[in-house]
Amino acid sequence: MNSMSKENDTKTGKSTAYSPAEVEDRLYKKWLDSGAFVGNPKSSKKPYTIVIPPPNVTDVLHLGHALNNSIQDILIRRHRMMGFEAVWIPGADHAGIATQVIVEKRLAKEGTTRREMGREKFLERTREWAYGNKDKILNQLRKMGCSCDWTRTRFTLDEGLSRAVAEVFKHLYEKGWIYRGHRIVNWCPSCQTSLSDDEVEHVEFDSHLWYIRYKLKGSDEYLTVATTRPETMLGDTALAVSPKDMRYKRFVGKTIILPILEREIPVVADSYVDPEFGTGVVKVTPAHDPNDFEIGKRHDLEEINILNTDGSLNENAGKFKNLDRFEARKQLVDELSRKGHLEKIDKYKLAAGTCYRCHNVVEPYLSEQWFVKMSELAQPATAAVKTGSLRFHPDYWSKTYLHWMENIRDWCISRQLWWGHRIPIWYAEDGTMFVSMDRPKKEDLPDGYNPEDLTQDDDVLDTWFSSWLWPFSTMGWPDNTPDLQKFYPTKVLSTASEIIFLWVARMVMAGYEFVGEQPFSDVYIHGTVRDANGIKMSKSLGNGIDPLEIIEKYGADSLRISLTLATPDGQDPWISKNTFEIGRNFVNKLHQVSRFVMMRLDGRQPVLDRIDENDLVIFDRWILSRLERTIRTVDRNFAEFRLSAATKTLYNFVWNDYCSWYIELIKPDQPGQEIRPGSLNVATYVLDKIVKLLHPFVPFVTERIYLDLVGQEIEGEATIVFGPWPTTDGRFIDDELEASLEQIQAVVTAVRSMRSELNVPPGKKSDLYVQVDDPTFAELLQGHIEYFRSLARVNDLHTGTRIKRPAPSATAVISGAEIFLPLEGLIDIEVERNRVEKELQNLAVQLEKVSKKLANQDFLANAPADIIDREKAKKADYQDRIEKLNKNLEQIMGW
RNA sequence: GGGCGGUUAGCUCAGCUGGUUAGAGCACCUGCCUUACACGCAGGGGGUCACAAGUUCGAAUCUUGUACCGCCCACCA
Numbered sequence: 001m002n003s004m005s006k007e008n009d010t011k012t013g014k015s016t017a018y019s020p021a022e023v024e025d026r027l028y029k030k031w032l033d034s035g036a037f038v039g040n041p042k043s044s045k046k047p048y049t050i051v052i053p054p055p056n057v058t059d060v061l062h063l064g065h066a067l068n069n070s071i072q073d074i075l076i077r078r079h080r081m082m083g084f085e086a087v088w089i090p091g092a093d094h095a096g097i098a099t100q101v102i103v104e105k106r107l108a109k110e111g112t113t114r115r116e117m118g119r120e121k122f123l124e125r126t127r128e129w130a131y132g133n134k135d136k137i138l139n140q141l142r143k144m145g146c147s148c149d150w151t152r153t154r155f156t157l158d159e160g161l162s163r164a165v166a167e168v169f170k171h172l173y174e175k176g177w178i179y180r181g182h183r184i185v186n187w188c189p190s191c192q193t194s195l196s197d198d199e200v201e202h203v204e205f206d207s208h209l210w211y212i213r214y215k216l217k218g219s220d221e222y223l224t225v226a227t228t229r230p231e232t233m234l235g236d237t238a239l240a241v242s243p244k245d246m247r248y249k250r251f252v253g254k255t256i257i258l259p260i261l262e263r264e265i266p267v268v269a270d271s272y273v274d275p276e277f278g279t280g281v282v283k284v285t286p287a288h289d290p291n292d293f294e295i296g297k298r299h300d301l302e303e304i305n306i307l308n309t310d311g312s313l314n315e316n317a318g319k320f321k322n323l324d325r326f327e328a329r330k331q332l333v334d335e336l337s338r339k340g341h342l343e344k345i346d347k348y349k350l351a352a353g354t355c356y357r358c359h360n361v362v363e364p365y366l367s368e369q370w371f372v373k374m375s376e377l378a379q380p381a382t383a384a385v386k387t388g389s390l391r392f393h394p395d396y397w398s399k400t401y402l403h404w405m406e407n408i409r410d411w412c413i414s415r416q417l418w419w420g421h422r423i424p425i426w427y428a429e430d431g432t433m434f435v436s437m438d439r440p441k442k443e444d445l446p447d448g449y450n451p452e453d454l455t456q457d458d459d460v461l462d463t464w465f466s467s468w469l470w471p472f473s474t475m476g477w478p479d480n481t482p483d484l485q486k487f488y489p490t491k492v493l494s495t496a497s498e499i500i501f502l503w504v505a506r507m508v509m510a511g512y513e514f515v516g517e518q519p520f521s522d523v524y525i526h527g528t529v530r531d532a533n534g535i536k537m538s539k540s541l542g543n544g545i546d547p548l549e550i551i552e553k554y555g556a557d558s559l560r561i562s563l564t565l566a567t568p569d570g571q572d573p574w575i576s577k578n579t580f581e582i583g584r585n586f587v588n589k590l591h592q593v594s595r596f597v598m599m600r601l602d603g604r605q606p607v608l609d610r611i612d613e614n615d616l617v618i619f620d621r622w623i624l625s626r627l628e629r630t631i632r633t634v635d636r637n638f639a640e641f642r643l644s645a646a647t648k649t650l651y652n653f654v655w656n657d658y659c660s661w662y663i664e665l666i667k668p669d670q671p672g673q674e675i676r677p678g679s680l681n682v683a684t685y686v687l688d689k690i691v692k693l694l695h696p697f698v699p700f701v702t703e704r705i706y707l708d709l710v711g712q713e714i715e716g717e718a719t720i721v722f723g724p725w726p727t728t729d730g731r732f733i734d735d736e737l738e739a740s741l742e743q744i745q746a747v748v749t750a751v752r753s754m755r756s757e758l759n760v761p762p763g764k765k766s767d768l769y770v771q772v773d774d775p776t777f778a779e780l781l782q783g784h785i786e787y788f789r790s791l792a793r794v795n796d797l798h799t800g801t802r803i804k805r806p807a808p809s810a811t812a813v814i815s816g817a818e819i820f821l822p823l824e825g826l827i828d829i830e831v832e833r834n835r836v837e838k839e840l841q842n843l844a845v846q847l848e849k850v851s852k853k854l855a856n857q858d859f860l861a862n863a864p865a866d867i868i869d870r871e872k873a874k875k876a877d878y879q880d881r882i883e884k885l886n887k888n889l890e891q892i893m894g895w
Numbered sequence: 896g897g898g899c900g901g902u903u904a905g906c907u908c909a910g911c912u913g914g915u916u917a918g919a920g921c922a923c924c925u926g927c928c929u930u931a932c933a934c935g936c937a938g939g940g941g942g943u944c945a946c947a948a949g950u951u952c953g954a955a956u957c958u959u960g961u962a963c964c965g966c967c968c969a970c971c972a
Contacts, residue, residue, distance in 0.1 A: 595932080660936085
């Protein structure tokens with residue numbers, strides 16, 4: 001840091017930089033104490049509800065969550081200010097498999113297992129850990145300033161939500177849409193549970209195709225089979241060929257001796273087999289491949305399971321028993337090779353399914369599971385998007401959603417885990433099933449059944465089976481509560497794209513089926529947070545950042561607005577540590593400009609709700625015009641779910657229009673002078689609108705400034721939380737006036753540029769000569785010289801239509817004016833000549849372009865008249881400026 | 896194998912219905928302790944808009960194709 005820099009306030013010696021730590025916690029407490037975030041179902045205001053995507057209790061929140069929750073808070077806070085009964089329901093998800101995997105890992109380190117512990121103790125242990133994380137997570141949201149209604153906090157394992165789960169199970173079971181089936185499912189040998197299709201991630205591996213020879217019984221002939229999983233041959237119960245394949249027609253019906261195990265298996269003909277692929281012969285392993293399972297059904301083949309639940313081989317594998325699947329593969333291939341059964345090995349790229357939680361390769365595995373029939377559920381959920389009653393932002397995600405809906409498959413909902421909602425099914429000894437969350441009561445059972453004789457299904461439900469009910473289970477469903485009546489359906493769901501299928505799509509189905517109405521109308525899909533190298537941020541990769549770390553260093557406001565600014569609408573943000581400096585700088589800028597306004601108010605009570613329209617100078621009208629335009633743009637950005645654009649619009653308005661121009665323009669020439677009262681009023685009025693427009697993004701600093709404006713302490717009654725959100729009737733929007741201001745700005749900028757390029761010392765002031773084409777321009781300048789004198793470091797202004805160049809002086813030509821700066825002794829003729837020549841070259845290029853265009857007959861014949869006029873005006877302007885510059889260049893050469 | 900995004904200044908991104916001298920922030924260079932802000936102010940340099948063809952009077956913007964990057968879906972063993 002430069003020792004000359006003025007880090008401190010000259011009077012007090014204290015740093016004037018904004019210090020978030022001093023105000024954030026106190027402000028948050030103020031909001032909580034006043035109940036500002038609590039929704040009232042009896043309110044006459046229109047509801048605006050968001051349910052939080054409940055974070056998994058497996059871990060504290062990372063920057064991805066910080067982004068998502070910033071977005072939700074922005075939407076909620078803005079609507080609260082707009083007069084809606086805005087409710088944001090917070091909570092957390094028990095994250096069945098994810099949580100259990102982590103707890104089991106910890107147990108392993110301690111040298112024990114869940115089975116050793118037993119179900120009750122294990123659940124107790126998991127609960128303790130999960131609830132600890134949940135508290136940490138909810139605290140992170142508070143530190144971020146999230147305006148959640150904490151009186152409505154929910155957890156997916158809460159009593160009420162569990163009741164909803166059981167109710168839904170019963171509903172679907174009685175409808176026949178939940179069924180139990182003996183089927184091939186995705187099995188994770190590491191987590192030792194089934195997974196739904198959507199929980200399997202396909203990863204490409206470099207693998208091989210093994211070509212194995214299967215000998216015909218009583219012959220030396222053989223058939224060669226290509227396989228990617230040779231170990232599954234231990235469970236083969238047939239070979240299959242295409243019925244159209246003439247090469248193998250004579251083998252159909254013959255018997256094959258399975259290598260190594262020497263079992264006899266038939267050759268069958270099945271149209272599933274593609275004669276073009278591999279050898280055209282397929283080994284059929286009904287217990288370990290979904291297609292083979294189907295073939296097996298068609299040909300009445302035996303299903304031989306060769307795997308234990310942990311992925312090791314079982315007694316059906318003969319001598320390979322107890323070996324892990326991959327070790328068994330190795331040894332089996334060796335033996336096949338030794339015995340001459342291995343024809344060749346090809347390299348092969350294989351897309352293998354892996355578990356989305358532990359990333360081990362999953363196995364197709366035959367087992368007894370519960371499924372939900374999805375086709376009917378998908379109907380209204382598909383229609384909702386097709387008719388536009390449910391919209392995705394950006395819209396292209398609706399294609400992804402529809403593709404999944406239209407190819408929907410039944411949902412395997414049972415998990416061989418303990419952490420979660422236990423399947424509400426009770427079995428009698430005779431196999432009869434009863435649906436009930438708790439042990440059924442005697443009076444609810446048919447004659448001949450006793451509650452004590454029933455045993456509950458051991459498995460739990462997929463974690464998403466509770467999540468998909470979240471938009472209404474959090475409101476007390478299945479009871480028709482006041483909350484449900486007032487706050488359902490919710491408005492916006494904000495999430496990342498990765499859970500569109502797992503969660504979003506299923507919530508839509510559930511909303512229609514169980515409540516009869518879609519759960520939300522808009523789905524906002526934001527990008528995935530990546531690090532500075534574009535790698536997705538995650539705890540496991542070690543590149544994750546804890547939002548609390550950023551908050552501690554920069555403050556919650558900086559965290560929030562930096563993330564919003566850094567996240568392009570619909571794309572992935574790349575975040576590095578200094579990403580947050582943008583936000584910190586902006587928050588400080590806001591703080592500083594408000595300090596300036598407050599100092600100038602000097603204790604006077606400002607008027608925030610109106611301005612005296614008879615007491616405005618051109619600059620006041622200009623900033624009001626810019627303000628109204630900004631409000632319109634921001635509202636439009638929000639309507640289109642372009643949050644990044646909205647943030648940038650406000651950022652630019654505050655920094656450029658308000659701070660850099662307006663405040664500088666109304667500053668008096670001399671330090672001691674007061675700002676013109678009418679302008680100070682406008683400055684304050686606009687500042688009030690600025691903090692309101694920005695409050696959803698940076699809630700703390702804006703509340704702090706607002707309280708300063710209304711002259712209250714943090715603990716006072718006043719608050720910005722309820723806005724109102726600034727509106728506009730557009731009556732100050734004035735194109736002509738903005739154009740006039742741009743002329744003044746152009747003069748100021750030209751002067752600054754000349755001075756800088758000629759290295760004029762900042763302290764050196766000079767007179768300013770402006771030769772104009774149009775006398776009204778001169779009047780404009782003359783009338784406002786007092787305002788921009790210090791910006792351009794000007795003593796006297798000489799302007800009019802007949803101003804002569806004072807020699808020696810620097811020259812600039814802008815549209816409609818020539819600017820002269822008499823700088824005797826300060827002008828290096830060479831430098832000045834280069835400057836002018838450079839500008840001439842620049843203009844020459846532009847002139848050539850436009851001249852060419854205007855010489856083109858097709859252009860003149862086809863282009864609209866206003867475009868042609870504009871080009872003509874441009875040409876005239878360039879010509880004029882070139883002429884003037886040339887004249888000036890001649891004079892310079894004459895020195 | 897199918898689908899969807901992306902490719903604009905050294906970096907991260909704007910540029911909405913085709914006509915702007917193609918912009919911003921960061922980084923870089925120059926000057927500055929200017930009456931709120933050095934977390935700042937002023938000025939400046941830097942781009943054949945991935946490539947090719949097409950539509951058009953006119954293309955960063957529309958169409959088609961190619962290349963590369965990323966994501967998603969998929970039961971070819």
